[in-house]
Amino acid sequence: MKTFEAASQEVEVNGETVLSVVAGLSFGADRARRVLASHGIEDPQPGAWFPQQRWLDAFREIAGTLGPNTLYAIGLRIPDRALFPEGPASMEEALAAIDTAYRMNHRxxxxxxxxxxxxxxxxxxxxxxxxxxxxxxxxxxxxxAERHKPRGSTPEVTLEPDLPTRKTGGETCTFRVTW
Structure with a gap:
C-alpha cells in the first residue's frame, strides 16, 4: 500500500487510535488537536469513527513538519490508546496480535x-x-515488544535491509524483531 493513501474512502479509524496522536506529539495536546482539526478531525473521542484518509492527511503533515522521530513517538503511544486483544502470553503471540488490534481499530x-x-x-x-x-x-x-518482552531481554526493531521498504518506494515494510 502507498504511504498516506487509504485503500478506500470508506475505511475509518476509531477515536481511540486518533487520540494516540494527541498523546504522542511532544509539542502538546492543543497543537495536536489543531493539526487534526485542520484535516477534518475535530474533538476525537473514544468510540467515534473518522475517515482514515483524513487521519493519514494529518500524518502526512506531521511527517513533513516534525519528522520521523515524532512518527515513531506516536507509534509508541498506540497501545496506550487503541483497542488491543486481551492477554497475549508470549512475545510471539503479542507481535501476531498487532494485526488483530489493527482490525479492531479500523473498519x-x-x-x-x-x-x-x-x-x-x-x-x-x-x-x-x-x-x-x-x-x-x-x-x-x-x-x-517492550510490553511483552521476557524478563532480562532488550527488544530491537529494525528494517530488514534487503527487503522492500515504503521508505524507498516499496509497498510494504518488513521489520526484524529480536529480544
Missing part, C-alpha cells in the same frame, strides 16, 4: 495488515502492508 474496507513470522528463538519479523509511515510502524512494534 469499512481494505486496510492492509501486519503479518508476524517467527524466525527462531527470540527472533521474528513483522511485514507491514498498510498506508502508515514506516517510523510509525516501528514505534508500534517496539511498544508491543
Amino acid at each position: 469499512g474496507g481494505p486496510i492492509g495488515s501486519y503479518r508476524f513470522q517467527a524466525l527462531g528463538p527470540r527472533c521474528g519479523r513483522v511485514v507491514c502492508d498498510n498506508p502508515y509511515p514506516s517510523d510509525f510502524d516501528r514505534g508500534l512494534i517496539m511498544a508491543v
Whole structure:
C-alpha cells in the first residue's frame, strides 16, 4: 500500500487510535488537536469513527513538519490508546496480535495488515502492508515488544535491509524483531 493513501474512502479509524496522536506529539495536546482539526478531525473521542484518509492527511503533515522521530513517538503511544486483544502470553503471540488490534481499530474496507513470522528463538519479523509511515510502524512494534518482552531481554526493531521498504518506494515494510 502507498504511504498516506487509504485503500478506500470508506475505511475509518476509531477515536481511540486518533487520540494516540494527541498523546504522542511532544509539542502538546492543543497543537495536536489543531493539526487534526485542520484535516477534518475535530474533538476525537473514544468510540467515534473518522475517515482514515483524513487521519493519514494529518500524518502526512506531521511527517513533513516534525519528522520521523515524532512518527515513531506516536507509534509508541498506540497501545496506550487503541483497542488491543486481551492477554497475549508470549512475545510471539503479542507481535501476531498487532494485526488483530489493527482490525479492531479500523473498519469499512481494505486496510492492509501486519503479518508476524517467527524466525527462531527470540527472533521474528513483522511485514507491514498498510498506508502508515514506516517510523510509525516501528514505534508500534517496539511498544508491543517492550510490553511483552521476557524478563532480562532488550527488544530491537529494525528494517530488514534487503527487503522492500515504503521508505524507498516499496509497498510494504518488513521489520526484524529480536529480544
